[in-house]
Amino acid sequence: MVTTGLVAIDSTILATAVPTIVRDLGGFSSVPWLFSVYLLTQAVTVPIYSKLADTIGRKPVVLVGVGLFLLGSVLSGAAWSMGALIAFRAVQGLGAGAVQPMAITIAGDIYTVAERARVQGYLASVWGISAVVGPTLGGVFSQFVSWRWIFYVNVPLCVLAVWLLLRHFHESVERRRHRIDWTGGVLLTSGLTLLILALLEGGEAWAWDSAWSVGAFALGAALLVAFVLVERRADEPVLPLWVWSRRLLVTTALVSVGVGAILIGLTTYVPSYLETMLGSTPIVAGLTLALLTIGWPIAASQAGRLYLRVGFRTTVLVGSGVVVLGTAWLAATAPHPSVAYVGLGCFVVGLGLGLVATPSLIAAQSSVDWGERGVVTGANLFARSMGSAVGVAVLGALVNGILRGAAPGAATDRFDHAVTWAFTGVAVAAVLMTVAAVAMPRDRAAGAAAAPGAAGADEPVATA
Structure with a gap:
């Protein structure tokens, strides 16, 4: 929960401090990179860390991740320019790519299937708490201390996480020589980056039809094709192709894709919608969105009772x-701005996601043994990223296209129209997830999966 808190708080604390950072460092046009570079480095490293966790163990990987996150936080707090801050955010993302999947994988190792939903509910509750604490801390630090403390606050949390892991988490891993698939890792990282x-x-x-856009898509696709060819012959592939040949793993990954799209859509547009259409303060907008991450752990904590009775599917x-009901409500009520309407929709969506994300992930984890669980968990979270x-x-292109056509003086009405379409896009993602x-x-x-060791009897010992 502590290691998860590092990533969870960092995902919410930065947004409220952006205006202060821009006043101090300048570079407003580069602000999107503060978020996109973090997302990028986190996403492309998840499969690599997950494969390493299945070969050398979870503990060294998560410790390296916390260490990188600590380094990135200290450097970000000391950043002297927007360019430096963006670079140091990339270091943070490299650490987050190990922290989040390892926390979930370790929970899969040391708890039975029956226990995991409750434990995953605890982990999900961290996100709910962070949704409230993060924006509040960001605002307090920016207004009364310094925006740099939104990064320095990670230092004691990182130290605490390392101490807890070293003291309480023990695992026994079969030591043997491994051949690291460096070629596959470089090809995957490069292709996904582009x-x-x-x-x-x-x-x-750049424009969608520009040479830069076409070139990036073409080269990225070519590198991923090369990655697939390399993985077919690698002794220990970084992302085994068998993951995508099993129906359960493919479908749960597609469900996770939908979870990621729905989360980013609401996180991006709910605060802007409330602030623009109703003049709500950032704190009110943030707390309204927080209802989504409050509903999530409430449902996730009860999901175990449900899937043990009726099954994962x-x-x-x-x-x-x-989720379909909640997103449809948001799309239908968008032309009639109301904090209560949006808060209700977010809470319902959160309840639905709590019954989707945790059971689908546990279903995937439970279908493999210890030696494959890290890769499977990483593939699922990679799909979410x-x-x-x-x-x-997709939603950004849709909204920006509508806003570009706004006549002078009609920007607010046009934004209302654009967000309605954005919420409709989120509802479509919910239908596809279904x-x-x-x-x-x-x-x-x-109930057969509830017994300890149901995922495999040959698992190395892991205890907490």
Whole structure:
């Protein structure tokens, strides 16, 4: 929970401090890079860290991740220019790419299937708390101390996380020589970097049909093709292709793509919508959005009781239906701005996601043994990151295209129209996520998976 808190707080604390950072460092046009470079480095490193965790163990990987996150935080707090801050945010992202999947993987190692939903609910509650604490801390530090403390506050948390891991988490891993797939790792990282950059910057830094955009997409796709060819022959591939040949793993990954797209869509546009259409303060807008991450852990903590009775697939389907209702409500009420309407929609969506994200991830983890669980967890979270990257690109292009056509003096009305379409896009993502849930294979007896060791009897010992 402490290591998860590092990533969770960092994802919310920065937004409220951006105006203060710009006044101090300048470079307003570069602000999107503060977020996109973090997302980029986090997304492309998740598969690599996850493979390493299955070969050398979870503990060294998560310790390296916390160390990189600590280094990036200290450097970000000392940044002297916007360019330096962006570079140091990339270092933070490199650490976050290890921290988040390892926390979830370790929970999968040391708890039974029956216990995991409750534990994953605890982990999800960290995000709910951070959704309230993060923006508040960011505002307090920016207004009364210094924006640099939004990064320095990570230092004691990192130290505490390292101490807890060293003292309380012990694992026994079979020591053998491993051949690290450096070629595959470089090809995957390079290809995804180009594709995610093209998605994030298309329509912003360059036109979608420009030479830069076409070149980035083409080269990124070529590198990923080369990656697939390399992985087919690698002794220990960084992202084994078998992950994408199993129906359960593919469908749960597609569900995770939908989760990522829905989260990024609401996180991006709910605060701007409330502040622009209703004149709400950033704190009110942030607290309204926080209802989403409050509903999530409430549902996630109860998901275990449901999937042990009716199975993973049915639980995910129920959650997907709730998400569809919540996103449809937001799209339908967008032309009639109201904090209460938006808060209700966000809370309902959060409840639905709590019944989707946790059970689908546990279903994937439970289908493999210890030696594959890190890769499977990493692939699932990687899919969520890709959903966020694609979602922010598609919704951003949609909203920006509508706003560019606004007549002088009609920008507010046009923004209302644009956000209505953005919320509609999120609802479409929820429907597609439901289709992926329908395609999940039916569960065997739900209770059979509840026994300790159900995921595999040959697992190395891990205790807390």
